[in-house]
Amino acid sequence: MNVPFLDLKMQYQSISEEIDIVLRQVLNATAFSGGPFVERFEEQFATFSQCKHAIGVGSGTEALWLSLLALGVGTGDEVITVPNTFIATVEAISLCGATPVFVDVDDKCYTMDPALLEAAITPRTKAIIPVHLYGQVCNMDPIMKIARKHGLLVVEDACQAHGAEYKGRRAGSIGNAGCFSFYPGKNLGAYGEAGGVTTNDHHLAAKIKMLRDHGQSKKYAHDMIGVNSRMDGLQGAVLGVKLKYLASWNYARIRNADLYRERLGGVEGVVLPEKMPYAHHIYHIFAIGVQDRDLLMKALAEKEIGCGVHYPVPVHLQDAYSFMGHKKGSFPVAEKCAEETLSLPMFAELTEEQIEHTADVIKKHFRHPLSSAA
Structure with a gap:
């Protein structure tokens, strides 16, 4: 008996009619970059994640990177995270010019061990990235308590935690920002590269929206240096269908x-x-x-x-x-x-x-x- 590690074809076959219809809608509307299908998904995913805002971006890596940038993390800062993660978590820190600082993980669930966190804090520490690994959230109460005590930012790496919860609160709704990957193999996966950021901070959401679009506040008005990290309409449409399931x-x-x-x-x-x-x-x-x-x-x-x-x-x-x-x-x-x-x-x-x-x-x-x- 063949048992694949993952079978995305079976998933597509179960929703193919809806997927095919919505992709044709995107094509007919020529809504290829951003646009109404992305905006609709952002609204739906914000509600799903128990947050006021969700911002679609190009990948989970860029979700992490743009969140740190928008929160002011940069050269000279330190960001604490774990070594037991996909490298994108740590790359995002490095891409900001900051220094990653590692703490080990708990031997029961392989997520950040809060008991080791405070010893890793220095005067240069700016933020913490707890990684919700394999679909299970970190023990967030002690992490948030330490962050508040030391005035630190918390960016949740929820790239493997779509719908996971901590004491009834959705992953991505607890820290300053939550970062998601919609890579095809994730529990909520696009048909290409895509990512998202959730937050309850209006100003942070507005800044990430500008950063993902070359720092534009309006067309050809660039208030800051940004990048091209817009979610495309095809991915927004696919994710909107899949979110229902x-x-x-x-x-x-x-x-x-x-x-x-x-x-x-x-x-x-x-x-x-x-x-x-x-x-x-x-x-x-x-x-x-x-x-x-x-x-x-x-x-x-x-x-x-x-x-x-x-x-x-x-x-x-x-x-x-x-x-x-x-x-x-x-x-x-x-x-x-x-x-x-x-x-x-x-x-x-x-x-x-x-x-x-x-x-x-x-x-x-x-x-x-x-x-x-x-």
């Missing part, structure tokens, strides 16, 4: 995660992801912990089961950030995560039979593991 897709993912837990619970050698009591987890990724991960990946591949690693090298050990001088052992929990986590197939249309097959292969592997020399 996001809650049901997220609950399908939760159901699938529960099935994995039932099938893999108690299997010696498998560490299941923890659900934190404060979090509504929407399972962008279902990552288990295993030793000898490569052997399990080989066993899954032999049975045509897709899997992934998120992420194999933490940012502090990437060549791009070697200038910071971090060594192996600097952030041991993030490094353990990089060495031992394995992402199993996870999407709304995944069937119980596919989950059962995947679990059976994993259980068989741990009863009769492949040799590393095989």
Whole structure:
């Protein structure tokens, strides 16, 4: 039985009629850059995210970068985040001219460990970027308490957390800004590159809108230096259709995660992801912990089961950030995560039979593991 890691074709087939209609509407209206389809999606996503404003931009990376720029982060500033994330989180800090400062992650959920945060603050610290990883939010109360105590900005990296919640509050609605990626594989994905920023700050929203459009306050009136990071109309239209289904897709993912837990619970050698009591987890990724991960990946591949690693090298050990001088052992929990986590197939249309097959292969592997020399 073939079990893909992700199947976007199945998702498209379930909504193809609506998608095809709205794409033709964009084409007929020639609303290609920004325009009414983007504006409608922004309004809908703001409401969904429990925020006053949502601003469509070109990608999740640009959402993070423009948010930091709009908040005044720049050369000489430090921004605290985690090394266990996609590199875009840290790139956004560097692109502002600021310096990333890492804290390790919690060993239960692999998100920022608030107990380590205060020790990383210096007089140069300007902001904190907590990363809501795999679809589960960070423990935001202690993070926000520390930020208020030290007068720091908080930019939520919610690029994997569309619809995730912290004590009933949506990801992206807690800090000064929330940043989302609508990369095709996300729980809410476009048919190309797209991103968004949510905020309750009117002035911040207005500034990000200008920054995404070459700093324009009106046509050919450039109040600041900006970039081209406008969401295109085709992506706005697609996202507007998909947003209607996001809650049901997220609950399908939760159901699938529960099935994995039932099938893999108690299997010696498998560490299941923890659900934190404060979090509504929407399972962008279902990552288990295993030793000898490569052997399990080989066993899954032999049975045509897709899997992934998120992420194999933490940012502090990437060549791009070697200038910071971090060594192996600097952030041991993030490094353990990089060495031992394995992402199993996870999407709304995944069937119980596919989950059962995947679990059976994993259980068989741990009863009769492949040799590393095989």
